[in-house]
Amino acid sequence: MIEFRSEMRHGPTRETAVAGDSRDRPKPGRGEVLIKLHAAAVNPADFLSENGKNAFVVKTKFPHGSGLCVSGIVVAKGANVTARDLGDAVYGYLPDAVLSTCAAFQPAHAAHVREMPLNADFREAAGLPLVGSAVIQAFGQNGPRAGDRILIHEGGGAVGSFAIQYAKFLGATVFTTTSTENADWVRELGADGILDYQLVDYRDELRDLDMVLDTLGGDATFSAFDVIRPGGAVVSLFGPVDDTAAKQLKLNPLMRQVLWFKGRDLRRKAKEKGARYTFVPMVPDCTHLAIIQELVESGTVRPVVDTASFGPASAMEALAYQGRGRAQGTIVLDFAG
Ligand SMILES: NC(=O)c1ccc[n+]([C@@H]2O[C@H](COP(=O)([O-])OP(=O)(O)OC[C@H]3O[C@@H](n4cnc5c(N)ncnc54)[C@H](OP(=O)(O)O)[C@@H]3O)[C@@H](O)[C@H]2O)c1
Structure with a gap:
């Protein structure tokens, strides 16, 4: 080390x-x-x-x-x-x-x-490669499906701007957090609801979501459970590494134990809400390059x-x-x- x-x-x-x-x-x-x-x-x-x-x-x-x-x-x-x-x-x-x-x-x-x-x-x-793959992998097992309501953090960022467009294509209603400066162009990507984090607290505005894509980590990973419905999915790209991801990353048993211990409050919160928590570590996957190519060439996703x-x-x-x-x-x- x-x-x-x-x-x-x-x-x-x-x-x-x-x-x-x-x-x-x-x-x-x-x-x-x-x-x-x-x-x-x-x-x-x-x-x-x-x-x-x-x-x-x-x-x-x-x-x-x-x-x-x-x-x-x-x-x-x-x-x-x-x-x-x-x-x-x-x-x-x-x-x-x-x-x-x-x-x-x-x-x-x-x-x-x-x-x-x-x-x-x-x-x-x-x-496109990392950003597109991260979103494809985050949405892979967890949705969103047509009709789902999803919160995507950091709509003005690389991941958020791709995720908004892909979630709309999958038929979801999309809420996103961004600043006043970015609100207009992020709305044009297709977001149905803009939560300007400089003006409002999204926890006061949203309830019973089917999915949260957390890119912020820290407190935001915990707060996601305040707006998720029972049975919903909090998928994080920046929150605590869960045990499935730790195995995927081939971390040694000691490190896995440390992460397991550090994740105890989050697991408790997920259990209280009856919702799932998943950390997604983007793994390069060349089959995604073809999917990204198709999404961009069809005009479904405009790279930002x-x-x-x-x-x-x-x-x-x-x-x-x-x-x-x-x-x-x-x-x-x-x-x-
Ligand atoms: N696990 C993985 O494999 C994986 C893969 C890709 C990315 N990630 C992680 O995902 C996160 C996002 O990546 P990215 O490439 O999209 O980052 P990025 O492009 O650097 O994100 C920048 C954006 O974040 C916005 N932002 C900052 N603070 C915010 C807040 N409190 N609320 C809402 N928006 C805020 C900024 O918008 P304003 O100017 O409007 O504030 C800016 O547009 C990073 O933490 C990255 O490490 C993880």
């Missing part, structure tokens, strides 16, 4: 950003393609891992970069790659990246990338990208901006400029 944290302080993004294009272009291995990046997403997980804050739940094999989601052009292929061609515009995940995604050339397993949605540009495509402009050399500034938590949609590094 101590070694792990000292690696984190090493700061993979800072190192890669400083080295810039002076690095050798990596060679794609067997089953890999080499992608010349056009864009890379900067997600909250990148900010957390850069600062060692999710070190105890995410197992990482070093050396490892930071950043997960990219888009770009296939410029070389290793042996045994038939699914992709040189010149393909692709998007996907780099779960095993050794370099941070502010390095312009990245080898990727061919199965981890897929052709970009035709109607998305590189910036939009790079913002923050307008702040960052190039690869300003990756540290992009991470700091991410850390402030006020982005409108996904923050993206743009390699075109």
Whole structure:
């Protein structure tokens, strides 16, 4: 654990950003393609891992970069790659990246990338894999189903803006929390009810919901049980890790026990309400790239990208901006400029 944290302080993004294009272009291995990046997403997980804050739940094999989601052009292929061609515009995940995604050339397993949605540009495509997969996985076992009433927190964020549109497509009535500044454009995504968290307390406005998608964690995870109906589902992307997720993350028995103990108040609250609590750790799943492509190409989901402009050399500034938590949609590094 101590070694792990000292690696984190090493700061993979800072190192890669400083080295810039002076690095050798990596060679794609067997089953890999080499992608010349056009864009890379900067997600909250990148900010957390850069600062060692999710070190105890995410197992990482070093050396490892930071950043997960990219888009770009296939410029070389290793042996045994038939699914992709040189010149393909692709998007996907780099779960095993050794370099941070502010390095312009990245080898990727061919199965981890897929052709970009035709109607998305590189910036939009790079913002989709983690966000789309997180929402698909959060909604997977839990709904919402047609007619359900759901609260989605942080409607102006990357996850929230995707989740609102997908929940509407599934036939739900959608309530979302956001600030005054974002209320208008978030409503345009399809939200039926906007709860401006600067003006109202959503707990006074909502009752008997079928589902809450909690992205805030902390007190908000507990408060979700104040607005859920008996039998409803609180699904969190940022709350306490439950035992099913701990097993999925392959945490050791001691860590699982610690998390079990820390989760006791939340389990009590869920039991009192007769509702379910689930933590969802997004796991890269390439079958989701096809679903996301379909959702975007059909116009069901419009990708939302923050307008702040960052190039690869300003990756540290992009991470700091991410850390402030006020982005409108996904923050993206743009390699075109
Ligand atoms: N478990 C997983 O696998 C997984 C996967 C993806 C994301 N996540 C987590 O999910 C969360 C959301 O991710 P994201 O990428 O959507 O983050 P994000 O884009 O950085 O979220 C920023 C947004 O949050 C809004 N916000 C901040 N405080 C708020 C509050 N009190 N109420 C309502 N909105 C608020 C901000 O809106 P205003 O400017 O209007 O305040 C801003 O638009 C993060 O905590 C992330 O770590 C987890």
